[in-house]
Amino acid sequence: MKKLVPLLAIALLLSGCRGAQYYYKSGNKYAKAHMLKESVTAYKQAIDRKPGRVKYRMAMDQQGNALLEELYTNYRFADGNDSLSIYKFLEAEKWRNYLKPYINTSRYEGFYDRDYTDQLDRFLSQKYIRAEKWIRTRQFDRAQSNLEEIKSLDPNFNEVQSLLEFSEVEPIYVQALDLFEGNKFREVHELLQPMLKKYPKQEMLRKLEEQAIERGKYRLGIISDPNITGSEATMSAALQSAVISLIQKNDDPFLELLDRTNFEMLQQEQEAIINGTTNEAAVTQELLAADAYLKVIITHVYENEGTLNQQIRRGWERYYVTTKNDEGEEVKKAMYKKVTYREFTKQNEASYDMQLAMVERATSKILWSESFHHEDQDEIHYVEFSGTGDLFSGDWRYQNKEHPSDRRRNDSGSMNRLVKANKRIQSTSSMRKDAISNLAQKAAAHVNQQKLSKE
Secondary structure (H helix, E strand, O other): OOOHHHHHHHHHHHHHHHHHHHHHHHHHHHHHOOOHHHHHHHHHHHHHHOOOOHHHHHHHHHHHHHHHHHHHHHHHHOOOOHHHHHHHHHHHHHHHHHHOOOOOOOOOOOOOHHHHHHHHHHHHHHHHHHHHHHHHOOOHHHHHHHHHHHHHHOOOOOOHHHHHHHHHHHHHHHHHHHHHHOOOHHHHHHHHHHHHHHOOOOHHHHHHHHHHHHHHOEEEEEEOOOOOOHHHHHHHHHHHHHHHHHHHHHOOOOEEEOOHHHHHHHHHHHHHHHHOOOOHHHHOOHHHOOOEEEEEEEEEEEEEOOOOEEEEEEEEEEEEEEEEOOOOOEEEEEEEEEEEEEEEEEEEEEEEEEEEEEEEOOOOOEEEEEEEEEEEEEEEEEEEOOOOOEEEEEEOOOOOOOOOOOEEOOOHHHHHHHHHOOOOOOOHHHHHHHHHHHHHHHHHHHHHHOOOOOO
């Protein structure tokens, strides 16, 4: 193993040499084909691997200067076309910065800066004027294209940021106003949200969104059925609380739940809603000015807490004794004795049905109704055995003497698993809690999917 370490190091060293040489030769091939950008990129890889190699640096110096001379010459020949000149200059500068750690580029630094600055100023001014024109003619997409280009070249040019923001915000604002006038308040909110995240200081958008939320606010009361009793009523109360909590966590700005402190007053209306009549006393309550009521009830509860069944079974325990074979060597010999053990089984099961109904407050009309089902079960099956050896199931007639009917099954694996099996079972009260959580999530999800709002 000690010999492998230096051999591995030598192999890695040779691999590094071959890598640098490979890139150097690649650079030479590109140079002969006058592919200067590819050539200097390959030389860079070679130098990075072997920075002390003079021939690598000489090749880089020769081809790097040739590339820069070509790029800055292209820039000079583009004079008279500000758009072309600018991007030719930026390309040349990009490669100059790329090559600066490897060759002397001082002859190019700042040499063309004044010319570039004048060209850039003319180009940006023309672009800016065009963008203003397109904004005036409400061609916002074309304006944004120009302004984004200006910003990429000079983020501080004139009022480019403000003008770009306006070109993005204005068409969204106009579209949102049309939706608002059409009473599509939730669509207004969904349209404005991305723009408000991008430009959080846009008060004009924020005020319109606030007005849309206020106008579209949907007030929802959660009610039960006064006619249900027993475990259904108990579960319904817990379920309603869970549904309210989950709906509130969704934080829908258009959905307002009636305060829980007002639910006692809601009882005045529950009978009227269920019976399809109107309760004038409750209708006049300003606090109960809900647009609709959500009836959340458990219509059926089935819970069966099973009995722990116990049976005494007959079986066999395997143990080992030490004997001597024909050669006089000590060996272990399996023996079996008749034993009894206790087998336990139990099963708990539960099922629940929930009904959701959205009822319009003003007319007592059922807007929609949905039913959901939840069921659960758990069981245990284990064995208690006082012995220490492997347990086999079977049957025997007499414990202390043999009989022709005695039978031993070859199932020690499954029997030992039963000996070690879990003895804990989920109670029906725990199943009830799980059911409330599961059904509440389904109810809240169904309500949230409706995207309730006034229109």
